[in-house]
Amino acid sequence: xxxxxxxxxxxxxxxxxxxxxxxxxxxxxxxxxxxxxxxxxxxxxxxxxxxxxxxxxxxxxxxxxxxxxxxxxxxxxxxxxxxxxxxxxxxxxxxxxxxxxxxxxxxxxxxxxxxxxxxxxxxxxxxxxxxxxxxxxxxxxxxxxxxxxxxxxxxxxxxxxxxxxxxxxxxxxxxxxxxxxxxxxxxxxxxxxxxxxxxxxxxxxxxxxxxxxxxxxxxxxxxxxxxxxxxxxxxxxxxxxxxxxxxxxxxxxxxxxxxxxxxxxxxxxxxxxxxxxxxxxxxxxxxxxxxxxxxxxxxxxxxxxxxxxxxxxxxxxxxxxxxxxxxxxxxxxxxxxxxxxxxxxxxxxxxxxxxxxxxxxxxxxxxxxxxxxxxxxxxxxxxxxxxxxxxxxxxxxxxxxxxxxxxxxxxxxxxxxxxxxxxxxxxxxxxxxxxxxxxxxxxxxxxxxxxxxxxxxxxxxxxx
Amino acid sequence: xxxxxxxxxxxxxxxxxxxxxxxxxxxxxxxxxxxxxxxxxxxxxxxxxxxxxxxxxxxxxxxxxxxxxxxxxxxxxxxxxxxxxxxxxxxxxxxxxxxxxxxxxxxxxxxxxxxxxxxxxxxxxxxxxxxxxxxxxxxxxxxxxxxxxxxxxxxxxxxxxxxxxxxxxxxxxxxxxxxxxxxxxxxxxxxxxxxxxxxxxxxxxxxxxxxxxxxxxxxxxxxxxxxxxxxxxxxxxxxxxxxxxxxxxxxxxxxxxxxxxxxxxxxxxxxxxxxxxxxxxxxxxxxxxxxxxxxxxxxxxxxxxxxxxxxxxxxxxxxxxxxxxxxxxxxxxxxxxxxxxxxxxxxxxxxxxxxx
Numbered sequence: 001x002x003x004x005x006x007x008x009x010x011x012x013x014x015x016x017x018x019x020x021x022x023x024x025x026x027x028x029x030x031x032x033x034x035x036x037x038x039x040x041x042x043x044x045x046x047x048x049x050x051x052x053x054x055x056x057x058x059x060x061x062x063x064x065x066x067x068x069x070x071x072x073x074x075x076x077x078x079x080x081x082x083x084x085x086x087x088x089x090x091x092x093x094x095x096x097x098x099x100x101x102x103x104x105x106x107x108x109x110x111x112x113x114x115x116x117x118x119x120x121x122x123x124x125x126x127x128x129x130x131x132x133x134x135x136x137x138x139x140x141x142x143x144x145x146x147x148x149x150x151x152x153x154x155x156x157x158x159x160x161x162x163x164x165x166x167x168x169x170x171x172x173x174x175x176x177x178x179x180x181x182x183x184x185x186x187x188x189x190x191x192x193x194x195x196x197x198x199x200x201x202x203x204x205x206x207x208x209x210x211x212x213x214x215x216x217x218x219x220x221x222x223x224x225x226x227x228x229x230x231x232x233x234x235x236x237x238x239x240x241x242x243x244x245x246x247x248x249x250x251x252x253x254x255x256x257x258x259x260x261x262x263x264x265x266x267x268x269x270x271x272x273x274x275x276x277x278x279x280x281x282x283x284x285x286x287x288x289x290x291x292x293x294x295x296x297x298x299x300x301x302x303x304x305x306x307x308x309x310x311x312x313x314x315x316x317x318x319x320x321x322x323x324x325x326x327x328x329x330x331x332x333x334x335x336x337x338x339x340x341x342x343x344x345x346x347x348x349x350x351x352x353x354x355x356x357x358x359x360x361x362x363x364x365x366x367x368x369x370x371x372x373x374x375x376x377x378x379x380x381x382x383x384x385x386x387x388x389x390x391x392x393x394x395x396x397x398x399x400x401x402x403x404x405x406x407x408x409x410x411x412x413x414x415x416x417x418x419x420x421x422x423x424x425x426x427x428x429x430x431x432x433x434x435x436x437x438x439x440x441x442x443x444x445x446x447x448x449x450x451x452x453x454x455x456x457x458x459x460x461x462x463x464x
Numbered sequence: 465x466x467x468x469x470x471x472x473x474x475x476x477x478x479x480x481x482x483x484x485x486x487x488x489x490x491x492x493x494x495x496x497x498x499x500x501x502x503x504x505x506x507x508x509x510x511x512x513x514x515x516x517x518x519x520x521x522x523x524x525x526x527x528x529x530x531x532x533x534x535x536x537x538x539x540x541x542x543x544x545x546x547x548x549x550x551x552x553x554x555x556x557x558x559x560x561x562x563x564x565x566x567x568x569x570x571x572x573x574x575x576x577x578x579x580x581x582x583x584x585x586x587x588x589x590x591x592x593x594x595x596x597x598x599x600x601x602x603x604x605x606x607x608x609x610x611x612x613x614x615x616x617x618x619x620x621x622x623x624x625x626x627x628x629x630x631x632x633x634x635x636x637x638x639x640x641x642x643x644x645x646x647x648x649x650x651x652x653x654x655x656x657x658x659x660x661x662x663x664x665x666x667x668x669x670x671x672x673x674x675x676x677x678x679x680x681x682x683x684x685x686x687x688x689x690x691x692x693x694x695x696x697x698x699x700x701x702x703x704x705x706x707x708x709x710x711x712x713x714x715x716x717x718x719x720x721x722x723x724x725x726x727x728x729x730x731x732x733x734x735x736x737x738x739x740x741x742x743x744x745x746x747x748x749x750x751x752x753x754x755x756x757x758x759x760x761x762x763x764x765x766x767x768x769x770x771x772x773x774x775x776x777x778x779x780x781x782x783x784x785x786x787x788x789x790x791x792x793x794x795x796x797x798x799x800x801x802x803x804x805x806x807x808x809x810x811x812x813x814x815x816x817x818x819x820x
Binding site for chain 1: 519
């Protein structure tokens with residue numbers, strides 16, 4: 001009983017801190033290259049408006065980056081702090097990409113970002129521009145190593161079990177894990193969606209108030225050039241990623257569709273009421289698209305998708321009775337839909353924005369501007385739902401098929417310690433979140449390149 | 465030399481890099497509330513470490529990651545066993561990281577003093593906790609046969625461990641003051657010199673007590689021979705004493721070399737005192753974690769070695785280049801910021817809405 005309370009609290013803490021961390025990371029991944037493109041355009045065209053935009057969005061990028069770094073430290077410590085059994089079990093394999101991330105990627109982004117921030121007058125313009133691109137490359141490399149590590153938990157490869165520990169047998173298998181490569185593309189596209197959708201929303205806020213319209217039209221154009229293809233591509237890539245999950249984690253797909261029994265062909269449930277528990281497997285109401293699930297899960301309209309009940313029987317035979325191998329079906333079903341529907345909405349917003357831009361109506365269409373400001377929330381919702389799907393969909397496993405979450409926590413950590421740490425993290429993160437939100441809002445609303453932006457409280461910032 | 469021994473040394477090198485580099489950041493942070501005369505001087509102090517502190521802190525991330533990868537059992541036992549201490553450490557790390565970026569985001573004196581205070585608090589607290597943690601690796605904590613910590617939070621506090629933490633704080637304050645004598649100018653430089661002289665003797669004393677007590681603990685409690693740990697310990701005292709002489713003689717460059725060397729030798733003292741153990745168990749000494757029983761398998765260590773041999777030199781090159789770029793003394797006149805460039809880049813001050 002005590003043990004399970006410790007596991008539950010450890011899971012809540014890890015989920016809270018990693019979801020929080022990932023509110024900041026994808027914006028760093030996406031805004032970085034966009035700011036770098038702006039500075040490149042300034043460098044090429046000498047048009048000072050691009051420099052002002054670089055400064056404006058660069059400030060937001062840095063505010064966001066700081067908190068991403070700070071919360072990232074927590075993630076690295078927590079594996080050992082809360083999951084010592086897990087850490088001993090996987091360290092041989094899982095530790096390697098984390099060490100590589102620190103040495104090869106995080107060093108790069110931190111050092112070169114320092115050069116970028118303080119190097120404006122000390123480096124030649126070309127070299128200074130290069131420092132930003134290198135820092136951005138560091139953030140993207142960082143993401144790769146982290147996703148290699150996470151994907152090994154979803155789909156372990158290149159290892160053997162020796163004396164109850166996973167040992168690495170092929171680093172190439174680890175680094176070229178198909179699951180990791182798909183997850184990487186999916187996550188980097190998510191980053192670009194964050195960057196472009198947030199940028200579009202901020203531009204629209206300024207349009208709505210008629211401020212610096214010429215300037216923000218340039219930024220909006222850049223945001224739309226990225227957002228339209230990337231949101232569309234993400235719908236396709238997300239779907240392909242689903243196929244990889246089907247082969248590696250059949251239970252996750254079955255749960256995300258609330259598919260209790262094996263089907264062929266399978267229809268996709270768009271919305272349903274009920275049907276989320278074993279005792280109530282049939283929804284009282286549902287809207288379905290015939291054969292779509294077969295296509296999404298297998299790439300063929302007549303593909304076969306295994307049901308939760310059949311998978312449960314298989315896993316019991318394989319891994320032993322006495323464990324429920326099904327994740328929380330209701331949570332997984334809805335997190336998958338929230339993610340996918342938010343993805344579709346972002347594509348629609350981007351497409352509508354591009355259409356208005358072509359008609360030269362973007363600066364006048366107040367309805368769209370309000371929509372785009374609201375749409376800033378969408379990437380955050382989609383990313384959070386996506387990680388809930390990925391991580392809760394893997395349960396009860398912490399490493400798919402190898403180690404159960406319930407057996408992976410730190411035996412030396414008591415419920416009291418956990419209660420303290422959880423309370424501390426929640427308090428600290430809420431406080432940080434409030435300050436970050438206030439700062440981001442303030443700096444998203446200042447006039448770019450004006451005197452106020454260095455010190456918005458010296459004079460009351462407009463509209464704040 | 466076995467790969468385990470190589471990685472024991474490499475991890476010591478990473479920690480030495482972290483303490484050497486972030487050590488003077490901490491020192492500057494500790495002196496923030498005391499040393500500067502006015503806001504302009506506070507600004508200058510921030511500017512001395514502004515471009516580099518983030519790159520310096522990554523050495524911690526790498527040290528943590530390398531420990532996880534090369535010695536998973538060490539990482540697991542240490543991080544879960546020192547849970548509450550590391551929780552406090554994380555809180556301090558976080559508020560310190562954001563203080564750098566957030567302080568300058570407003571001109572309100574209150575806002576600025578809050579984040580300056582956060583930075584100073586972190587700069588005192590983080591080395592204090594690391595000192596206590598490392599001293600505990602050597603002094604020993606209760607571990608069971610699987611390496612899990614069985615003690616309480618209070619078991620981490622013993623005169624030796626607390627003195628080790630305080631000694632690290634005092635030494636880093638000195639290291640930071642010496643760094644400031646190398647990087648500042650004018651009145652702030654004079655004040656930094658004065659502070660460095662005042663801190664010199666306490667810092668030598670702190671380093672000497674830490675080093676000697678460490679060797680005593682290793683010999684008395686863990687049955688180590690006096691040699692080799694006594695060698696780096698003696699050199700710690702020599703380096704710190706030389707640093708004092710250089711400080712009094714006004715030779716900033718040499719004194720910084722000596723304080724830096726002192727940090728590296730302190731890490732060497734702890735490492736040689738620990739070896740071949742990485743985390744001592746007490747009272748059940750046989751449950752101690754060693755470089756053999758805590759390490760990853762051969763293949764993982766080979767992979768890590770190849771990666772480290774290729775990447776580490778590159779990291780040293782570009783971090784060294786960063787220090788070269790920012791080698792000029794901070795004068796408080798030229799900020800090098802983008803805002804400056806924006807305002808000087810145009811012929812006349814731009815009114816906020818001029819382009820509409």
